Amino acid sequence: MNDILVIDNLDQLKCVSDPFRIQLLSILGDEPKTGQQIADILEIPRAKIHYHLAELEKNGIIELVKTEQKHSIIQKFYLPVAKKLVPSHELLRYRDDEKKKDRLSYPLKINENNLDSFKKDLKKLVKKASTKKGEEEFIVQVMPLSDSDEN
Structure with a gap:
């Protein structure tokens, strides 16, 4: 399971x-479960659970991690693909691209030992650049990516 799944399309966003x-x-949490197990927990029909599990799987939010045959039934066990879901900042953009030149994004690879120092320096820089009467507001976000998200 990855740490973070960056939601990068509207179908995924709608799904979650x-x-x-x-x-x-x-x-589902950290332990694989079947649709029947979830239906038992929630005390609702299994068909409703299976419909929603299929939508989550189709959109890459959960994955089938194992199957077991119990009598003549194949049980499917699911897990989320990541611990956290984060919408892509590009997906949530609502303004025209006329100010695209003002936007920036840099991939950052930093040693974990230097991360605290980097955060302190970044906080000082943000405080120095911030004004009470700024025309626009921006957000600076430092977010860890799993190995599969860096490619």
Whole structure:
């Protein structure tokens, strides 16, 4: 399981915008479960669970991690693909690209031992550049990416 899944398309965002699906992700947690196990926990019909699990799997939010045959039934066990879901900043852009030249994004590879020092320096820089009467607000975000997200 990755640490973070960056949601980079509207279908994924729509998929996880459903409160029931968020509840399913929470129940799945770190231990693989079947649709039947989740249905038993929530005391609702298995068909409803399977529909939502299929949507989550189709959109790359959960994955099938193992199957077991119990009598004549094949049980499918699912897990979320990541511990956290984060929407891409590009996906949430709502303004025209006329100020695109003002936007910047840099990939940063830093040794974990230097991260605290970097955060302190960044905080000082943000404080120095901030004004109470600024025309626009920006956000500076430092977010760890798993190995698979760096490619």
